[in-house]
Amino acid sequence: MPDNLSPLRCTAFSGQRCIASGNLREVAHAAHRAAHAHPECPILIFDDCDSRPVELDLRGSEAEVLARLPTVDADQPPPIEKPRGRGRPKLGVVAREVTLLPRHWDWLKSQPGGASVALRKLVEEARRANLGRDRRRAAQESCYRFMTAIAGDLPGFEEATRALFAGERALFGAEIAAWPEDIRSHCERIAADAFSNPRTADRQGGHK
Numbered sequence: 001m002p003d004n005l006s007p008l009r010c011t012a013f014s015g016q017r018c019i020a021s022g023n024l025r026e027v028a029h030a031a032h033r034a035a036h037a038h039p040e041c042p043i044l045i046f047d048d049c050d051s052r053p054v055e056l057d058l059r060g061s062e063a064e065v066l067a068r069l070p071t072v073d074a075d076q077p078p079p080i081e082k083p084r085g086r087g088r089p090k091l092g093v094v095a096r097e098v099t100l101l102p103r104h105w106d107w108l109k110s111q112p113g114g115a116s117v118a119l120r121k122l123v124e125e126a127r128r129a130n131l132g133r134d135r136r137r138a139a140q141e142s143c144y145r146f147m148t149a150i151a152g153d154l155p156g157f158e159e160a161t162r163a164l165f166a167g168e169r170a171l172f173g174a175e176i177a178a179w180p181e182d183i184r185s186h187c188e189r190i191a192a193d194a195f196s197n198p199r200t201a202d203r204q205g206g207h208k
Helices: 024-037 062-067 102-110 114-129 131-150 157-166 171-176 183-190 197-205
Strands: 009-014 015-021 045-046
Touching: 009 024, 009 183, 015 024, 015 157, 015 183, 024 045, 045 062, 045 131, 114 131, 131 157, 131 183, 157 171
Parallel strands: none
Antiparallel strands: 009 015, 009 045
């Protein structure tokens, strides 16, 4: 039977103990066993990308739990690309409303390729220029979501939160040092980019 499950990777905790980290099928299997072995311990599952909660229905048998996981249609063949005709290639662009001042529209229309091309270039340049800051902010928000969900009642939570958003690695480590090992280790892993120098990262990203 092919594994046609979602490629989502996540981490599961039973109470304060990490019980699994990997693809959704592996984590669901471990979460189901833990929920039945220790029903008094809440099961929390986090998306490894951003620490948002992953909701799974763990009722019933393991087969029933796995059958409810989100899937992709493994039997459906990939779409056949039609030969491209004349004209510009499709870029997969999406139309959205943008509100600007008249002078902004005048400047955009005067750029080579018109307003749409100029806007795309500006966005790409801003993404490259702010790569380090965006990565740092994403790590801070991810770690904060995880901490709020599982460590809100632990000593030093508020102090650790302030250190996280201030970029104080040493202080952050000191405040979570007494936390349960699995929670502390996961915090340190997902917060790694939160303590990078955004200016250095921006320069590195701009030269890629």
